[in-house]
Amino acid sequence: MTPTNEKLSGLLHMIAGMYRLKENNAFRAIAYQNASNSIAGLPEDISYYVKTDSLDQIPGVGKSIGEDIREFLGKGKVKRLEVLKCEVPSGLVELMDISGFGPKSLNTIHRKLKLETREEVIGALQDGSIAGIKGFGPKKVENMLRALKVHKTIEDRMLLWDAMNMGNQLLEKLRSFPGVKNAELAGSLRRRKETVGDIDILVTCQPHDRSAIVRFFTSRTLASKVLAKGETRASIILKSGKRQADLRIVNEKEWGSALVYFTGSKTHNIHLRSIARDRGMKISEYGVFSIKGDKWLAGRTEEEVYGKLKMDWIPPEMREDRGEIELAMHHRVPKLIEVSDLQGDLQMHSKWSDGVQSISDINQYIISHFQYNYFAVTDHSLSSRIAGGLKAAEFRKQILEIRELNRSNKSRFIKTGVEVDILQDGLLDLDDQLLADMDWVTASIHAGFTKDATERLIRATRNPNVHCIGHPMGRLIGKRAPYPADWDAVIKSCRVTGTALEINAQPERMDISDELAIKAKEAGVKVVISTDAHQPAQLHFMQLGVSVARRAGLTKEDIVNAWSWPEVQRYFRRAGKHSGISSTG
Ligand code: DGT
Ligand code: CA
Ligand code: CA
Ligand code: ZN
Numbered sequence: 001m002t003p004t005n006e007k008l009s010g011l012l013h014m015i016a017g018m019y020r021l022k023e024n025n026a027f028r029a030i031a032y033q034n035a036s037n038s039i040a041g042l043p044e045d046i047s048y049y050v051k052t053d054s055l056d057q058i059p060g061v062g063k064s065i066g067e068d069i070r071e072f073l074g075k076g077k078v079k080r081l082e083v084l085k086c087e088v089p090s091g092l093v094e095l096m097d098i099s100g101f102g103p104k105s106l107n108t109i110h111r112k113l114k115l116e117t118r119e120e121v122i123g124a125l126q127d128g129s130i131a132g133i134k135g136f137g138p139k140k141v142e143n144m145l146r147a148l149k150v151h152k153t154i155e156d157r158m159l160l161w162d163a164m165n166m167g168n169q170l171l172e173k174l175r176s177f178p179g180v181k182n183a184e185l186a187g188s189l190r191r192r193k194e195t196v197g198d199i200d201i202l203v204t205c206q207p208h209d210r211s212a213i214v215r216f217f218t219s220r221t222l223a224s225k226v227l228a229k230g231e232t233r234a235s236i237i238l239k240s241g242k243r244q245a246d247l248r249i250v251n252e253k254e255w256g257s258a259l260v261y262f263t264g265s266k267t268h269n270i271h272l273r274s275i276a277r278d279r280g281m282k283i284s285e286y287g288v289f290s291i292k293g294d295k296w297l298a299g300r301t302e303e304e305v306y307g308k309l310k311m312d313w314i315p316p317e318m319r320e321d322r323g324e325i326e327l328a329m330h331h332r333v334p335k336l337i338e339v340s341d342l343q344g345d346l347q348m349h350s351k352w353s354d355g356v357q358s359i360s361d362i363n364q365y366i367i368s369h370f371q372y373n374y375f376a377v378t379d380h381s382l383s384s385r386i387a388g389g390l391k392a393a394e395f396r397k398q399i400l401e402i403r404e405l406n407r408s409n410k411s412r413f414i415k416t417g418v419e420v421d422i423l424q425d426g427l428l429d430l431d432d433q434l435l436a437d438m439d440w441v442t443a444s445i446h447a448g449f450t451k452d453a454t455e456r457l458i459r460a461t462r463n464p465n466v467h468c469i470g471h472p473m474g475r476l477i478g479k480r481a482p483y484p485a486d487w488d489a490v491i492k493s494c495r496v497t498g499t500a501l502e503i504n505a506q507p508e509r510m511d512i513s514d515e516l517a518i519k520a521k522e523a524g525v526k527v528v529i530s531t532d533a534h535q536p537a538q539l540h541f542m543q544l545g546v547s548v549a550r551r552a553g554l555t556k557e558d559i560v561n562a563w564s565w566p567e568v569q570r571y572f573r574r575a576g577k578h579s580g581i582s583s584t585g
Contacts, residue, residue, distance in 0.1 A: 002045040008072055011081065012036035012065070017093035018084040021103045026386055034060035034356050034535070041537025047073060059356035059535055091117040098151045099449065099480035100144040108133060122148065143450060146481065153195060154478025158243055161507035161544055163189050163196035166238060170201060170222070170245060177216055179209030182255055186248075186262035190316045192547035194477060194510045198244035202262050204252045217247045254286050257299035260306075261285035267321040275309055275325070283309075317550040322518070324553070336550045337529075339543050341562045344374040346440055347419060347470060347502065347530030348539070352398055353379035354387040356535045359398075360405055363414060365536040374565050376417035376440040377402065381429040383421045384446050392434050399437070412565075415439035419470055421446055426459025428466070435465035436578045442502065442530075444470030445483070453483040457490045461499040465578050468528050468560075469494070471504040471511040479508065487516060494525040498575020500560050503529045505545030506538070517552030526571070528560045 001009070016032035019025040038060045039046060049055045050073060055066045068078045084090070089110045095101045095118050106121070112133050115121050124130045125148070131141050158166075167185050174183045180203055184190070187200030205213060214234050218226045222245075223236035232249045250258040261269060261284065276283040280291050287299030288308045298308040306313050311328035315336055318324040327333050349355035350362060357365070359377055366375055379398065380389040390398070399416045406412055417440035421429040428435065428443060435441050443460040445453060453474070460466055472490070473482035494501055501520050504511045509532070512520065520527055529545035531538055549559060556562040563571070569579040 001040060001042075004073075005039050005042055005046050008046055008069065009036045009040040011072060011078060012039065012068075014090075014093060015068075015078070015081050015084065017096055018081070018088050018090065021088045021093055021096060021106060022084070023103050023107065030354065030386070030388075031060065031062075031065065034354075035065045037535055037538075038356055041535055059351075059361075089116050092121065094118060095121060097479050098147045099476070100140070100147045105136075105144075108135065147479070150481050151478055157195040157197050159477060159507045160189075160192060160194055160196055160510070160547070161541070163199060163243075164544075166240065166243065166245075167199045167201070169240070170199065170238070173222070174201065174203060174213070174217070174247075177213060179205045179213060181205055181252060184259060186259060187246075187264060190263045191265060191319055192317050192551060194513065194548070198246060199238070200246045200262055201248070202255075202258055203247065203249050204255050205249060207251075210249050213249060214247070250285070252300070253296075254299050256301040256303070256305045257283065257287045258285045259302055263316050263319060265320050268319040268325070271321045271325050272309065275311075275329075279309065281308070315550060317547060318553060320551070334553050334555050337546060337554050337556055337559050337562060339546050340371070341556050341559070342372070342529065342542065342546075343564060344372045344376070344415075344561045345370075345531055345533070345539060345542065346376045346415075346417070346468070346528050346561050347378045347442055347504070348375065348533040349379055349387075349419075350377050352377075352388075352394065353384075353390055354534060355379070359401060359414065362536065363405060363409075366539065367413075369536075369539070374413055374415055376415035378417040378419040378440065378442055380446075381418060381420045383423065383429045387446075389421070389429075392430055395430070395434060395438075415565075417441060419444050420466075422456050422460045424448055424456070426456040428460065428463060432463070432465055435463075438465075439579075440467055441465050442468045442470040442528075445474055449474055449480060449483050451483070453485040454489055457485060458493040461490070461493045461497045464576060466499055467572055467577060467579075468500040468502050470502045470530075471506075471509050471532070472501050473511045473513065473516065475511055475513075476508045477510065482511075487519065491516075491519055491523045491525055494520070495523045498572065498577055500526040500528045503527055503545045503548050505529060505531045505541040505543075505548075507541065507544060510544065510548050512548075514548050514551035517548060517554060521552060521554055521558055526560050527554060527558055530561070 012032050013036040016029045016036060019029035038058050049058060055061055055069060068080055072078050092106045096106060109115055109121060113124055115124060125144055130136050167189050171183055171185060174180055182204045184202050186202045188196045189199055210231060217234050218229050218236055222239060224239045225237040227235040234247045236245055238245050248262060273283055282289050282291055288297045288305055289295060290297060298304040303313045312331050312333045314324050314328050314333060350359045351357055366372055380387040382389040382391050402414050402416050406414055416438050418438055419442045422443050422445045423429055443466045475482040501512055517527060529549055531541040533539045560568055572579045
């Protein structure tokens, strides 16, 4: 993202937040949020669109948001935001993303206690003054405090998606710096953990190039602050994003052993060390050595290091000491799923509901960017009103549109579908006949997050029209804890009914988590990796979902959308599910 696009996207996000805080402005808030998302995904700097007079080509940017953008480029400010700041307490907007801190609650707190900043609100929660306000009973306050704790994880750590973007940018710069031979991400980022504490980078070079590389890493170009600086290492606070990055420089002969060491995890390394010891060796970042005689035995590549311990190479995503070392010793490391294995994407939203693009534009984008054989459009059902949910009759119309598109493309590329709401009692928001006519049905919970969801989810899995449960845990990393549920019972019901579980690849969701995906695989439950894209750029989140699956040791056989469409249909038919009546043909 260009710096201007980043600023503008942030500003529109702020306006969206202010409208939400102002209440009764949900639709405006969504419009601004959509525009903010679009701009974050633009291939060109925003000034290009102004110059070529093509602002209106940007999804979600209409006349009035277009004017805001011109104003921002001209004066660096937007009047609309300045006005809003006088009307609503802007210091509270960032709290609003946390569950339990909705606009209504924040407005009440603001009015009753005259609080203006997030710190003041957090203080008032902790010292009990908020508990004195009507409507803020012990249960509510407890929920708010718990949500704050969830939020804390994301203040200390970054989302994997953000870390990947920052890490890859940094890596590119280092790789093109003179003298750098190898450069690779390490630590939790290379293991693709769902949150990342800091960005670790490992580099090899000739000893005489080290100081120039350290100087570059700690220069103003990359660092806003230097935390530590030595001959072979440095720690900085990155200029972009304010997060920490650690650099380690090693000799080429140590590359493999250093990569193993700095990739971790710590528990994986500890287990490796004990295995080495059993075999009369020791292992460190400098290599594998014999205990007797202290002789260097291996270290150039990771394969060499694991090989010396009589193990197969282990993909970084699996290195958590969850059984991968035993698999590697028996040469049974699975061939993990890869992005290129995927044949389709089975959750996304078009502008029929809260997406920004038409089905035909999504179709074009997917054809020109992916090697898929199918994709499903899954707009929201009616009870997701804020998300522009559709009535049954509108879905019928949408089905006709998709058929027409397929007909004119002479293909069955686009599948009809829905992300149908699971209501409070576990029933679905659309009638069974309509669901049965869809190629692909994902059922998700979008309301009632604090109640135990076990029965609701199980009931949804029992519906023969439901192929998949969408974002099953309902968490938003750093904002909302998963709903309480008996996951073993839910997974069991998926197994019995042949219902798949989604790995939703939205950066804040990563839902189900790697831990649940491991359980799903153990139970023989299939998984669908979906982007839940609301605009084309988000279709690229797929790699995030794939990293969750890889951390769980999943292979092509475990992932529904790694199969051809006839295989998908066959699987669900055998499981006793309806598998569409070829409404796309
Ligand atoms: P993070 O940054 O909190 O998300 O997690 P990591 O795993 O990236 O941890 P970090 O940045 O402290 O260290 C990077 C890697 O270096 C870690 O995964 C394993 C290795 N490492 C660090 N400290 C130790 C240690 O005391 N013992 C061993 N065996 N390995 C360590
Ligand atoms: Ca780290
Ligand atoms: Ca580190
Ligand atoms: Zn959803």
